[in-house]
Amino acid sequence: MKTINPYNGKKLEEFKEDNSAQVDKKLFVAQQQFKEWRQTSYEHRAKHILKVASLLRSNSDKYALKMTQEMGKPISQSRSEIEKCAWLCEYYSEHAERQLQNEYVDTDHFKSYVSYEPLGVVLAVMPWNYPFWQVMRFIVPALMAGNVGVLKHASSVMGSAQLLEELFLDAGFPKGCFTNLIVGSKAVEDIIKNPIVKAVTLTGSKPAGSAVASTAGSEIKKTVLELGGNNALVVFSDADLDKTVETCVAARYQNTGQSCIAGKRLLLHKDIANEFMKKFIAAVKDLKVGDPEDEDTYIGVMSREDLAEELEELMNKSLKMGAKLELGGKRDKAFYEPTILTGVTREMPVFKEETFGPLMAVTTFETDEEAVELVNDSEFGLGVSLFTQDLEKAEKLVSRFDDGAVFINAKVASHPALPFGGTGISGYGRELSHFGIREFCNVKTVVIDS
Template identity: 50%
Template sequence: MPKFFKSLNPYTQEIIGEYMEASDVELEVKLEWAQSNQRDWAKRSFAERAICFEQLAQYLREHKAELALLMTQEMGKILPEALGEIEKCAGQCIHYAQHAEALLHADDIPTDATTYSGVSYEPIGIILAIMPWNFPFWQVFRYAVPALMAGNVTLLKHAPNVFGCALAIERAFRAVGFPEGVFQAIIADVDAVHRLVADDRVGMVTLTGSERAGASVAALAGSHIKKSILELGGSDALIVLPDADLDKAAAAAVQSRMMNAGQVCIAAKRFLVHQDIKAVFTDKILSLIQGLTQGDPLDSSTKMGPLARIDLAEGLERQLHKALAQGATLLCGGKRDGCNFEPTLLDNVSPDSVVFKEETFGPLAAITTFASEEEAIQLANASRYGLSAAIWTQDLDKAKSIGRQLEVGSVFVNAVVRSDSRLPIGGVKRSGYGRELSEAGIKEFCVAKTHYINS
């Protein structure tokens, strides 16, 4: 019997879509399309591929309202954030359309007694992507645009609660004239992922998701001698030093933690605050958090929508209750109604607390105090995750010194951590490996081929 997936509006709990699982025959057809079209796509010039992405950017901007509405309905993101996400995807298309050729230009490498030696960057082939629901458009465009501009094709296995977004993205690619098979969404479960990773026609797999899912996919890809890229969980530290601009730091902390209802891998989840300014800083962020309006994500006055699924809200609630039992102090929030979870602030969070040690994927911020820079570094690194970190101080030399000692993939000083097409993003430790975006990101989807020509 075929399996059906339901998409629920997390705010109303209404069913907004039902999707039937692809059969083995349908998956085989998609693989054949991908394989048969990849070589022709790779033979196209960068300029030809760039035109397709410029047209895709135009399509996204022309259909921004309807695409953002779908995103909000499927996973609860407030409408302004959804509109901004579509615009960011359009910008990603333009960035790589303009720069992919230069980023992948063959490198000349002088060596002795040769007419020529150098490196070219060739496409891998079919890229299988397993993407999450929290940024249902951006996470897809983040990998797909550089991967396809490099000459690859892709199969997208999206999260089941945003299959509507996955199909909308596929329609967008088709609408602007991408060849059949270059971008395909698949409606499937974990078993299908296993079959696809094992298939010889699939060249590599990229996953953004949980630590558990990443470990499983990495092991599977490794067993078939295939490259994988993993961007997994995060428990980012935001370090506030005594000389920081506390108004800006507080605003940034709340923005980082509460954006997308706290469902952001690179959000600041652990606020590490110097003891001398802890009381003032806490009052500032408490005031800002209490001013957030929660409700219908389609209402223009709403500043925070629901969590994407009921199981996510229930999981965060369990973490909160355990943290309180471990000695944390509840300063605000903490109540759950269905998928709606109040913006929550905890104080007196120890390094042994569940909300310090685990990732909290929702609107829950935890304050921990430190007495010295050395202690701040130690606390920041006392996590199995290592995505990113933020440092707030007016002493930039000190910030650079601290930043070099943090076990993370990105350090932002006096700024909210964010992804940018021009900068690589990725983690260390249990946050995964590999990089997306920038030159480093597009080359992840390539084979570095050496050319040596003897005179």
């Protein structure tokens, strides 16, 4: 198993894959540690989590560089990811105890309440696009709830995975609280079937989610799945165009477009479409494209060449169906120019499928009803953004979308205090907030009579 820098193609590191005996030993250590960790106080857990936050900030450059070299994320965005992870630690260190306190219920019994207790060893199967954040938003609430975690990270960011395990050990967590498994995807099924593993969380593709959910289902184990999105950005005729352009550029092209919550379908009211597109194209042209380690780079290289090829194929199929190339469209190995397609219809691949890279698909609409229909014409259901100065109208539209999130005059984003997750083939379950920390808890009813 080896990691490759997608910017220059150079090998970074090699890792010897854990065999089944080594995996079993790591799981056993995690199980034994859980028996002790679950007995610790919230104060004790929070102290260690805050140490993680401190170490993240003091070693931000090291962690950011590792992510940038392994998957091509622009270095400034890598540092922002590290800071967000520290923020997450601070959030749960402050709120976890309150979120998991006993909830007393008025019944005809002498006393009755609901308690939240940890399940045990939780397996996380994580992707490469946010190598630290995706992992942290699982492990931090899991540990604060009294669980322990084992990680199967994407092979292409195994160096980041190793740094994460070292981070928690350096913060004083006992061995077994957070364990990195150096394994490929073929090993996941057997790991899920191991009786030590009590639950699974996965962020990734629909096929990966389906496989994990099927195996976990056969073992009657809890799962949380976050499987990507095809988010729409809906710009109504009364939107503040300058602010909206700025937000939409960030929504689509941040992280080189490789984000589940990226705004991938831009829906413009026909009355402002021409004016908006002039501003939007100009703004995208101004984005600095280049070496991910350059401080000024906004769009780097895609994580792998095969992913860039898949994006190119979706674009070419859509062009043959009548879409118009307004900007970009060229690929050089894993480099993919910031691209804009207009005249996109709902039958085209760039409208129907998740475009995981720097490509925006633009469609126009005439009525609010048509806009709603276009947004909902998707198997995904992660999020939608509405841009308008008529906030009353926007809030009335919220209930017409099945997505897990609706953002008004803002791009869809994750926040520690808000639940994150989707519907449809975007998955099920929630991360973050009190909903996320309770996902891997036994919601226990306690009744006492005198």
